[in-house]
Amino acid sequence: MLDTADREGLSDVLSETHPASIAEFSEGLSTEETWKLLDYTDSQQQANIFAFYTPQHQLELAEGVNHERFAPVLEKMSHDDRGNLLRKLGPKFVEALMPLVAKADRDDIKKLLSYPENTAGGMMTTDFVSISENMTAEQAISMLREKSPSSETIYYLYVLDDYYHLQGIVSLRDLIIAKPDSRVRDIMSDRVISVKVTQDKEEVAQLLAKYDFLAMPVTDEQNRLVGIVTYDDAIDVVTQEATEDALHMAGVGNLAENYLEAKFTSIWRRRAVWLSLLFLAELGTFSAIAHFQDQLDKLTVLALFIPLCISTGGNSGSQAATLVTRALALGHIKLGDWFRVLRHELVMGIMLGLTLGVIGFARASLTPESVINPPAKVEAAEAKENEAPPEKVNRFMLAHTVSQAVVCICLWGTMVGAMLPLIFKKLGFDPAYASSPFVATFVDVTGIVIFFSLSKIYLL
Amino acid sequence: MLDTADREGLSDVLSETHPASIAEFSEGLSTEETWKLLDYTDSQQQANIFAFYTPQHQLELAEGVNHERFAPVLEKMSHDDRGNLLRKLGPKFVEALMPLVAKADRDDIKKLLSYPENTAGGMMTTDFVSISENMTAEQAISMLREKSPSSETIYYLYVLDDYYHLQGIVSLRDLIIAKPDSRVRDIMSDRVISVKVTQDKEEVAQLLAKYDFLAMPVTDEQNRLVGIVTYDDAIDVVTQEATEDALHMAGVGNLAENYLEAKFTSIWRRRAVWLSLLFLAELGTFSAIAHFQDQLDKLTVLALFIPLCISTGGNSGSQAATLVTRALALGHIKLGDWFRVLRHELVMGIMLGLTLGVIGFARASLTPESVINPPAKVEAAEAKENEAPPEKVNRFMLAHTVSQAVVCICLWGTMVGAMLPLIFKKLGFDPAYASSPFVATFVDVTGIVIFFSLSKIYLL
Structure with a gap:
């Protein structure tokens, strides 16, 4: 219709269709085409349609047209949507635009922009x-x-x-x-x-x-x-916070854009930063194991339990962290409840640890003899006649060590997972950052230290 | 006030206060006390207050009173809230209650209960x-x-x-x-x-x-x-789905109750089941490493890189899984977009892998000589005069192996993380189950196989 310039038909469609639907079907048009399309309807409907574009698209449209054309649309937008947009356009843009806007709207905009974005003032409308x-x-x-x-x-x-x-x-x-x-x-x-x-x-x-x-x-x-x-902004906030929490929890940072439409390099940069930070933190496990290398040399079977130990800490920690983060988000618990949470998770960690410990004990005690005491090593040891042969490792001692390590690591993971979101909130960060990968990485190093320390006591 | 039986004062407070506030402050009362309190106001306000109790509390109240007392409250409840409650009370309870309810309400209840809970029919009200x-x-x-x-x-x-x-x-x-x-x-x-x-x-x-x-x-x-x-139910659904997704993603299952108020043993059971399943799955790593034990015996330095390799897969996988799950939940992508997602994550996985690979190469090439070729082993090897001494491992060959493994594992984790939510959705499960711990556990075993296979090619 844009091509054939069927002015009347287009005007009719634009004025009768829900602005959200128009915004959706015209999302693919270029900035220039979109403004051309909007010319076919009055400035109130233009503002309605404009409000339903994604924030990213709104920015492009506002920046891709001269201020004289944009000012009337801005005047007709609802005050809360307008505030959000102008916040994103930045102070320089707003300054250039202000002389073109009616006095009443100008004062209103100034007042709304004076409130921080994440407060009631930043999401309210003054139009009541x-x-x-x-x-x-x-x-x-x-x-x-x-x-x-x-x-x-x-x-x-x-x-x-x-x-x-x-x-x-x-x-x-x-x-x-x-x-x-x-x-x-x-x-x-x-x-x-x-x-x-x-x-x-x-x-x-x-x-x-x-x-x-x-x-x-x-x-x-x-x-x-x-x-x-208004209620529509409340739904948006709930959805947005849920997305933000989910992304923080997975260690992606803020990726508010539409997944397939966002710029590849910008997604890559943010994902890469997070993965690199986690990777660097995880390098700590390298040093931790290096510290216990003597033990590993004598008893390579210990290496078989490393993934089990660290994943136990990571999984139990991420469970606890998610429960506490979500309970904070829903208002079920407050910072002041930290001691109740601590007590709750202390008992829970022990119970969960014992559950996993039993499974760990069963599996470890089924380890084949050839894996615990590899024949090559036993022979090599026997060959050195001048030294006393090293004691063979008893499979039940091994199972005992593994299960005890699992209990300790599970308890530790649970406690760290439960307390970190509360500590983060106390420090003013989003508690959701204290999430699965973060907690897991934090607990991995300590898990290794716990496991090797226990095996030093019991096995060597 | 309940104690002093100041009937008039209490009636006033109850009729003028917002039902949500009354529900909140009376949440701590026993079932009997709550019904006593509700007696001080009319059945419409009783129904309003009742609707603001948590689902768990509603159940207790409905089951803790005789049907004659409960029926008038039910009649005055909004039709959608009533449907939700009756669904939870079960068919037997509903059958016993029905004769006490007015005919029109009875028909309406029957009709609403005939729609599945998770559809528009299950959350709508017929009162328009x-x-x-x-x-x-x-x-x-x-x-x-x-x-x-x-x-x-x-x-x-x-x-x-x-x-x-x-x-x-x-x-x-x-x-x-x-x-x-x-x-x-x-x-x-x-x-x-x-x-x-x-x-x-x-x-x-x-x-x-x-x-x-x-x-x-x-x-x-x-x-x-x-x-x-109605909009209020939509907000509830958005909040509820966000909580469900977060819990699924952390491997906690459905824990809809209030975190500190839910029964300890019921939380423990569900957390324990998930952790045990993940623990059992993680036992696969044990077998995987056991399969490569010869290599480990010759070159214990390989064990130092195990946590790094598996956490790389887990972190990159959980990033991709969260992004795809959230994009599905927000309607940004559909099942039909699977090929676009695949292509997107293929390129992304390679880019991310290369980023981490560079860091891995740098760190591995800084490994101290004494850790790569422990003096004890070198001596032992030299002592055996009748055998050729094993070749020493070159630090750059080691770094090369580690970085190549990191690239492969990161790419693999990203692909698995991106595809699993889509596969789950296709099979009719909640895509959020294809989440951090699940993907991580799945990728851990393959990560170990990739790492040891590469080190067999390059180092031994």
């Missing part, structure tokens, strides 16, 4: 409807009809006093159901749940989901209403 | 408002005032024809903004996006989030409207 408690239901409804706020913000009305303090909330439902002449004061709910502008956005999304709200009011230090966080 | 396209905006609003539907379902009205086919949707916003005498036909949106009753609930939540809907209409095979999925 406020009323006075003396209005009647009918007056409130006709005011709505006049203002015709967007569908995101029409469903709750906020009752403010003269100092912008939040007195109560009326839902559009309450207004419709109420008698037309009843006062807002009488139908509003005055036990208001709100969040502070500085509160973490993940917490805000959790609270909104908990209370099944369509929007959560946001207040400043003086308890004045400054904005609202 | 339908209108005819010939009504005026004013008529529609006064009908709403009469029916006073719940806040979950009032915001969209569904326009049906005589055969219950969905013709269009009108939002409460559209009704308020429209002139009172305009026809529904003219203000409704007729490009309706809906889901089928059999569609996967994760997909439904994704679509609802994509279009920023408050509710998503659900139709049956004949295209008749049978229910709607």
Whole structure:
């Protein structure tokens, strides 16, 4: 249709189709083609469509057109989406754009950009409807009809006093159901749940989901209403945080883009950095084993248990780390619960360790004699007549050593896995970084030290 | 307050506080105390509060009271929450309860329970408002005032024809903004996006989030409207699926309960089963190394590189698996994209492998001479005069072997990690099971085989 320039047909389609669908089917167009397409509809629908592009695509579109063309779209965007975009475009771009934007929007943008991105202030919209408690239901409804706020913000009305303090909330439902002449004061709910502008956005999304709200009011230090966080942004935050956590947990860092569409080299760089760091950390195992090389020379059978020992620590650690990270994300536990978590995982680690220890004992005691005491070595030892022949290793002593090492390593892995997310959170990092590969690498070296130390005591 | 039996004060608090808050502060009460508390308010508010308890707590409460007391609460619960609860209570409980429930609710419950839990049918509510396209905006609003539907379902009205086919949707916003005498036909949106009753609930939540809907209409095979999925359930599904994925990925299985409140033995059992399975699988490494024991005897330095080799496979595999699993969950890739993923990860695996290979080469070539060719062994070999002394291992040959093994293992881990989630999905399992510990364990054995095979070629 773009090619045939069927202006009317295209305008119709663009105004009647859901902006998300338009954004989806036009995702493949070039920047120039997209702007050409958007020209066929009014600036409000342009802004709606624009809001449904991926952040990456929005950036390209905003940077690929002159500021005069872009400013009207920006003015019509919802205030929260606009804030997110401008944050990404950077201060220089915003400065160049500001003179072209209406004064009211300019002030609003400045205010929103002053809040950190990961707080309620960074995700809220300042576009809400406020009323006075003396209005009647009918007056409130006709005011709505006049203002015709967007569908995101029409469903709750906020009752403010003269100092912008939040007195109560009326839902559009309450207004419709109420008698037309009843006062807002009488139908509003005055036990208001709100969040502070500085509160973490993940917490805000959790609270909104908990209370099944369509929007959560946001207040400043003086308890004045400054904005609202709407349910659609809460879903986005929940999804985004889940992705972020999953990626942190797998040691990929932040890879917010679409997997197949992101730039290959940028994915490669981030994956390579993480893998290299883990690889460098894992080099510690090299030194640890080198330290015990004498033992290995005498008893090569020990090498057979190395992967078992380190994977036990890694698996039990990643289990504990994931459970604790997820419980933190869901708000089931708080930092203050660290001692309960510690106690819980201490008992759990011992129980799990004993379970694995039994399996380890069974398997190790089935080791063939030729593997424990290789004939070549025994002969070589016997050949040296001037030395006492080394004692042969008893298979049950070996099994005992292995199982004891497994218990200790499992307990250690569990404790490290459970405590690291809490320590990370305390230090201000995302607890999800204390994740499978990280914990595993951390526990690998100690696992080797535990295993060889025990075998020194029991076997040599 | 329960103790002092301040009936009026308690009634006031219960009716004015948000049900989620009441559910939260009363979570610690016993089953008996909770029912006593609920007695102080009407059955609608009882149902609201009840819906905010955790599924586990709901079960206990429903089972801890006689059916006559429970039936009225059930009748007032929202239809989707009710369906979820009854599904958990099991068919026997439901059968005993049914005679006590009003006929209309009984039919509705039967219908909802007939849909599988993880589909749109299993999470929808049948409680929606339908209108005819010939009504005026004013008529529609006064009908709403009469029916006073719940806040979950009032915001969209569904326009049906005589055969219950969905013709269009009108939002409460559209009704308020429209002139009172305009026809529904003219203000409704007729490009309706809906889901089928059999569609996967994760997909439904994704679509609802994509279009920023408050509710998503659900139709049956004949295209008749049978229910709607509301935004609050979509948030819950997103959160729940994220938790499930995270736990699957860490090899914990399904642990939906609250971390600190779940029963210790039930957590232990599930964690132990997973760890034991992984432990048993990891025993494969034991056999793999045993197979190469001759090589190890001659060259114990090889043992120093075992942890490095296996963790390389595990880390690169878990990265790839997480990226692919998450991209599947977000709908960024589909099963049909498997070849694109394969090609992408093939190149990525080689690039990542080369990066790690360089580091591995550097580290291995710095191995001290005494570790590569331990003096004790050299002496022992020289002592045997009748045999040719074994050739000494060249450090650069060793470094070459290690780096080549790292490249191969990294590539292999990446390919396995990327393909397993797709294979799992194809077979009908949750792709998240193809996760870090699972992939790592799978790759560990092959990593050892790759490393020892290469060292046999180059070093012995």
